[in-house]
Amino acid sequence: MTPRLDLRGIRKSYPGVLANDDISLSVLPGEIHAVLGENGAGKSTLMKIIYGAIPADAGQIYCDGKLLPEHGPAISRELGIEMVYQHFALFDSITVVENIALSMPGRMDLKRLAVRIREISERYGLPIDPDRLVLSLSVGERQRVEIVRCLLRHPRLLILDEPTSVLTPQAVQKLFETLRQLSEEGCSILYISHKLDEVRELCHSATVLRGGKVTGTANPSEASSAELARLMVGDDLPEITVQPTELSHGPLLAVNNLNVRSETATGTSLKAVNLEVYGGEIVGIAGVSGNGQRELAAAISGEKIASAPEDVVLDGRPVGHFDAGRRRDLGLGFVPEERLGRGAVPSYDLSENALLTAHRLGMVRHGMAMRSKARDFASGVIEKFNVKASGPDAKAHGLSGGNLQKFIMGREIELSPRVLLVAQPTWGVDVGAAAYVRQTLIDLSRSGRAVIVISEELEELFEICDRLCVICNGELSSPLSRAQTSAEAVGLLMTGTGGKAAGRGAQTERDRHVV
Amino acid sequence: MDLFVSMFAATIIAATPLIFAALGELVVEKSGVLNLGIEGMMLAGAAFGVWAHFAGLPMIVALAAAILAGAAASLLFGVLALTFMTNQYAAGLALAIFGTGVSAFIGRGFGSTPVEAIKPMNLPWLSDIPIIGEMFFRYDPLVYFAFVMFGVVSWFLYRTKSGLALRAIGESPDSAHAIGFEVIRIRYLAVMFGGAMAGLGGAYLSLVYTPLWVENMTAGRGWIALALVVFSAWRPMRVILGAWLFGGMTILQLQGQAIGLSVPSEFLSALPYLATIAVLVLISRNRQAMTLDFPVSLGKPFRPKG
Numbered sequence: 001m002t003p004r005l006d007l008r009g010i011r012k013s014y015p016g017v018l019a020n021d022d023i024s025l026s027v028l029p030g031e032i033h034a035v036l037g038e039n040g041a042g043k044s045t046l047m048k049i050i051y052g053a054i055p056a057d058a059g060q061i062y063c064d065g066k067l068l069p070e071h072g073p074a075i076s077r078e079l080g081i082e083m084v085y086q087h088f089a090l091f092d093s094i095t096v097v098e099n100i101a102l103s104m105p106g107r108m109d110l111k112r113l114a115v116r117i118r119e120i121s122e123r124y125g126l127p128i129d130p131d132r133l134v135l136s137l138s139v140g141e142r143q144r145v146e147i148v149r150c151l152l153r154h155p156r157l158l159i160l161d162e163p164t165s166v167l168t169p170q171a172v173q174k175l176f177e178t179l180r181q182l183s184e185e186g187c188s189i190l191y192i193s194h195k196l197d198e199v200r201e202l203c204h205s206a207t208v209l210r211g212g213k214v215t216g217t218a219n220p221s222e223a224s225s226a227e228l229a230r231l232m233v234g235d236d237l238p239e240i241t242v243q244p245t246e247l248s249h250g251p252l253l254a255v256n257n258l259n260v261r262s263e264t265a266t267g268t269s270l271k272a273v274n275l276e277v278y279g280g281e282i283v284g285i286a287g288v289s290g291n292g293q294r295e296l297a298a299a300i301s302g303e304k305i306a307s308a309p310e311d312v313v314l315d316g317r318p319v320g321h322f323d324a325g326r327r328r329d330l331g332l333g334f335v336p337e338e339r340l341g342r343g344a345v346p347s348y349d350l351s352e353n354a355l356l357t358a359h360r361l362g363m364v365r366h367g368m369a370m371r372s373k374a375r376d377f378a379s380g381v382i383e384k385f386n387v388k389a390s391g392p393d394a395k396a397h398g399l400s401g402g403n404l405q406k407f408i409m410g411r412e413i414e415l416s417p418r419v420l421l422v423a424q425p426t427w428g429v430d431v432g433a434a435a436y437v438r439q440t441l442i443d444l445s446r447s448g449r450a451v452i453v454i455s456e457e458l459e460e461l462f463e464i465c466d467r468l469c470v471i472c473n474g475e476l477s478s479p480l481s482r483a484q485t486s487a488e489a490v491g492l493l494m495t496g497t498g499g500k501a502a503g504r505g506a507q508t509e510r511d512r513h514v515v
Numbered sequence: 516m517d518l519f520v521s522m523f524a525a526t527i528i529a530a531t532p533l534i535f536a537a538l539g540e541l542v543v544e545k546s547g548v549l550n551l552g553i554e555g556m557m558l559a560g561a562a563f564g565v566w567a568h569f570a571g572l573p574m575i576v577a578l579a580a581a582i583l584a585g586a587a588a589s590l591l592f593g594v595l596a597l598t599f600m601t602n603q604y605a606a607g608l609a610l611a612i613f614g615t616g617v618s619a620f621i622g623r624g625f626g627s628t629p630v631e632a633i634k635p636m637n638l639p640w641l642s643d644i645p646i647i648g649e650m651f652f653r654y655d656p657l658v659y660f661a662f663v664m665f666g667v668v669s670w671f672l673y674r675t676k677s678g679l680a681l682r683a684i685g686e687s688p689d690s691a692h693a694i695g696f697e698v699i700r701i702r703y704l705a706v707m708f709g710g711a712m713a714g715l716g717g718a719y720l721s722l723v724y725t726p727l728w729v730e731n732m733t734a735g736r737g738w739i740a741l742a743l744v745v746f747s748a749w750r751p752m753r754v755i756l757g758a759w760l761f762g763g764m765t766i767l768q769l770q771g772q773a774i775g776l777s778v779p780s781e782f783l784s785a786l787p788y789l790a791t792i793a794v795l796v797l798i799s800r801n802r803q804a805m806t807l808d809f810p811v812s813l814g815k816p817f818r819p820k821g
Contacts, residue, residue: 053693073695089690091683093807098679103694108676135807 002065004029004157004188005050005081010059012045019045020056021212027157032179032189034199034220036232037209038430043192046209047159050190051083052076077103080156084146084163090134097130100149113152120148124178136267138290143167147175151182158182159190164198168288169458169491176202194232194431195459196225208232233431240439240463243446248279252450253332253419254313258306260299268292268474270299275469275476277419277450282441283479284465285454288494292474293454294337297423300452301334302327315418328357333417335408337424337454339401343408346397350389351378353396354411361415377414378407385410386436402433409437413444420444423454438464458487472496520649522766527658528724530755530762532557532716532733534661536740537747537754538668539712544744545672546705547685547812550592551607553713554737555614560585560714561721562618565728569625574633578657578718585714586707588614593706597699600816615731622728632726633657657719664712669751681705685810688817698817713737735788742792749808761791 003026012020019042027033037043048054050061052071061068063079076083090099097114104113114130121128126144134142143163150158160179164172179189179202193199199206199220206220208231216231253276260270270292277283287293298304299312306312306320313319319327324334336342344353351374355363363373378392387407389399396404405425412420425441426434442464445451455461461468467479470493477493536553543550564581568574588610595606633655636642641652672678681701684691688698720736721728739761747753764787771783 073693077695085693089687089693091686091690093686093809093811094679094682101676102680102683102691102696108679133807 001028003027003062004031004064005190006062006065007046007050008060008062010046010049010056010061012042012049012054012056018212020049023059023209023212023214025207025214025217027188027190029156029188030183030186031205032183032191032203034203034206035190035192035209036194036196036199036206036228038194038232038432041209041232042212043209044161045212047083047161047190047192050076051081051159053083077105077153080154081159082150082153082155082157083159083161084143084150085161090142090145092135093133095131095133096128096137096145099134099145100130100152103149104152116152117148120151124148124151124174126174126178138288138294141290151178155182155187157188157190159192161192162194163191164193164195168494169487170495171288172198196220196228196232199228200225240435240442242442242464245280245446245466246448247281248448248450250278250316251276251313252279252315253277253300253452255300256310256313258299258311260295260304260306262295268295270295270476271474273299273474273476275452275479277452279418279448279450280445281466282445282451282453282464284461284468285452285471285476286458286461286468286490286494287456287471289456291471291494292476293423293456293471295474296471296476297334297336297421297454300421301332301336328415328417329360331416331418333412333415333420335405335412335420335422335425337427339404339408340397344396344404347395349393349395350382350399350407351375351392353407354378354381354392358411358415381407381410381414384414385440400430401427402429402437405429405437406433409440413440417449419450419452421452421454425453425455426457426460434460458490462487470494516646518770520646522763522770523650524653525766526759526763527654528762529765530758531658531661532719532724533736533740533743533758533761534665534755535716535719536713536737537743537758538661538664538751539709539716540740540744541747541749541751541754542668542672542681542712543705543709544813545685545749545810546681546702547688547810547815547817548596548702548706549603549607549814550589550596550610550706550709551604551741552588552592552610552614552737553709553740554733554735555611555618556585556588556710556713557614557717557720557733557737557740558618558731559588559614559621560717561732562621562717562728563714564718565625565630565721566621568630568722569628574722577722578715581714581718581722582711583714585717586711588617589706589710589713590703592710593703596816597702597706600818603814603816611737619730622730625728627727627729630722630726630728633723655723657715657723665751665755672751677701682810685812688812692817692819698819702817713740716740739788739791746792746796749810757791757794760794761787764790 006026008024010020010023023046035043049056052073052075061071097110097117100117101108101110101113117130126148128141128144128148163175167175183189191203203220206218207214208216208228210232218228220228255273255275258270258273262269268291273296285293299306302322302324305323309318309321311320314327314330314332317330319330340346351371354377355369355374358377361377363370375392381387382389385406388403399407422441425437429437441451441453453461453465462482465482467481468485468490469479470477470490472494473496536557540550540553560581563584564577567577567580592606592610595601596603635653635655638652642648672682680696684696684698684701692698717733720732725732743754743757747757768783768786772780
């Protein structure tokens with residue numbers, strides 16, 4: 001059988017990095033082929049070369065046995081190569097259906113297209129409203145738009161870049177069904193991932209990348225996870241250790257019957273949210289994105305001020321009426337979801353970024369910033385938290401995702417907060433750094449602080465949290481003890497179909513926990 | 516009543532060159548390109564229109580010459596800003612200065628010689644209706660054409676796929692490139708459309724409104740057109756409203772000077788500019804609307820990655 005896609009000796013370098021080095025792989029029609037590797041292994045670069053978004057420095061691409069003399073996104077679309085980007089190529093200011101119309105050939109008929117979008121999205125369980133502005137969509141919803149966009153074009157080769165990180169376990173299964181169906185219909189699929197379980201469950205073959213090179217190929221259903229992981233990471237993965245813990249007497253953070261009306265028509269309103277977090281524990285907030293996580297984080301951090309002081313209580317003190325700065329003064333740390341632009345100013349260097357929140361540690365005298373202190377502080381964080389950066393003068397946008405996350409996390413932890421709120425701690429962070437960040441959070445909680453982690457990655461929450469709440473449509477479930485719940489139960493709550501049984505079980509669990 | 520009717524008509528006419536120039540610039544900016552050189556392109560259009568007229572060419576050809584002159588001037592900007600990716604602010608300012616100079620040079624021979632202006636149309640029936648006829652049906656064809664262009668631009672931007680693509684490019688040229696749009700080519704077309712419209716606006720001044728060539732005769736209207744686009748929050752309807760407001764204030768202050776208001780005439784002359792900007796600032800305060808219509812990539816050069 002002629003391969004649908006055949007890469008030979010693909011090479012691509014950027015200043016200072018060899019992103020792809022002599023990569024060859026081939027995908028048969030109807031084959032689901034995994035490209036496995038850590039973040040930074042060169043997967044995304046390779047996919048962009050296949051799609052034609054960036055040119056390769058050397059090497060050939062064959063499609064259905066024919067050499068492509070030149071390549072570009074338009075040529076890809078003619079050949080039926082479709083790509084779901086990890087960072088979505090969607091336009092915020094226009095609606096879902098308009099976004100999709102842009103990549104459809106021929107004349108534009110928005111009404112008919114909207115009908116087709118509804119059909120496809122229902123058939124594949126990817127609910128989206130074609131008339132909503134992309135601006136108002138969560139990350140998970142944007143991905144659905146991307147996938148539906150590709151499916152509408154009847155692809156012959158579909159490239160998916162880390163597609164499951166924003167989905168519930170049930171939605172992942174649903175997606176896999178879709179992908180298997182597509183594969184049976186003869187569509188080849190390139191599935192980029194670092195999740196071994198998923199690859200082993202779904203894919204027919206796998207090519208493993210490390211540091212821009214192919215380190216091996218395997219049949220994932222036969223190879224063991226350990227073998228694949230070794231090909232991927234090189235040496236063995238760092239183990240995360242969770243020590244038993246002792247809880248504080250009272251909760252360090254309490255959210256009491258918090259209602260927040262969404263300011264935009266498309267946001268999620270919080271409905272009577274209750275949450276207590278004790279010193280010494282990590283409480284995870286699971287949920288499909290766009291269910292109120294952003295609003296909850298804003299309400300706790302103080303970016304959005306609550307209607308009553310008692311709505312948010314920090315270490316026994318009502319702080320609902322305080323802004324984010326006052327709450328930080330009182331010992332609340334916050335690491336937001338977006339690192340660049342919210343957690344850190346991209347064009348500032350690290351010492352300036354340190355100053356933004358760590359000025360509380362006496363870095364300001366008579367209203368003047370003391371740069372030398374900020375530099376010392378930043379150097380300290382870089383050293384203590386293993387941040388790979390040239391020094392305190394490195395610009396924030398020059399750091400990789402993982403290293404910047406370590407820096408921001410370090411900056412907040414050095415402020416010794418009583419309560420630390422972290423949103424999506426390992427989003428776009430490579431495996432090694434993610435393990436480090438998780439271990440840091442565990443250690444922080446074991447030193448008596450209260451940690452809240454909002455994450456869409458269930459595996460991560462199960463790995464580090466003592467208790468788990470699920471947010472769905474602005475309502476927060478009662479906490480579930482990690483030891484006594486399962487991914488399936490949490491997944492059901494995430495889709496709002498968990499019902500009362502799980503809630504009741506959780507209630508007794510919570511009572512036990514408080515006692 | 517007569518005074519009101521004549522002021523109304525004068526307002527519509529005074530707004531017409533602004534409508535042309537600002538609608539053109541709106542399309543340019545929606546594609547993410549900021550061309551500050553409207554003043555220069557208008558002057559080029561005004562001078563070349565008059566030049567063609569005195570060369571004995573029919574009026575329609577003179578208008579075409581003005582349109583071509585504006586488009587050619589914008590092409591200069593396009594080559595600098597889009598192909599060589601120079602700073603768009605600097606390239607636009609250079610174009611404004613260059614256009615002023617070139618138009619002065621072209622217009623040397625026939626400065627202040629009156630032009631036989633394009634005449635208002637006399638529509639059978641309609642023009643004869645009392646009041647209504649004078650208010651709506653006794654303008655020159657270009658006034659109506661300005662409204663046609665408003666319709667065309669609105670329809671293009673919000674109803675056609677090309678318009679959608681143009682707005683998408685204005686928001687994120689990288690994403691548009693990634694899904695296969697030729698960003699640079701589309702931006703060139705937008706820039707040249709803007710130049711053509713500015714040229715036509717300039718020609719309206721020299722062939723209809725004034726009608727003669729005077730050096731620097733646009734008197735800052737190019738900059739007002741630019742301000743209209745920004746303060747209209749990139750919406751065609753508001754561009755029209757802003758142009759009328761400016762036209763109305765221009766006529767009002769002329770009336771004020773004529774009846775000898777005891778206000779310094781310099782203040783009255785400044786009034787249209789002040790009032791237009793003040794009102795547009797007030798109506799563009801809705802931030803959510805701004806974020807929707809603002810072309811995010813405005814003024815940033817696009818470099819295809821790779």
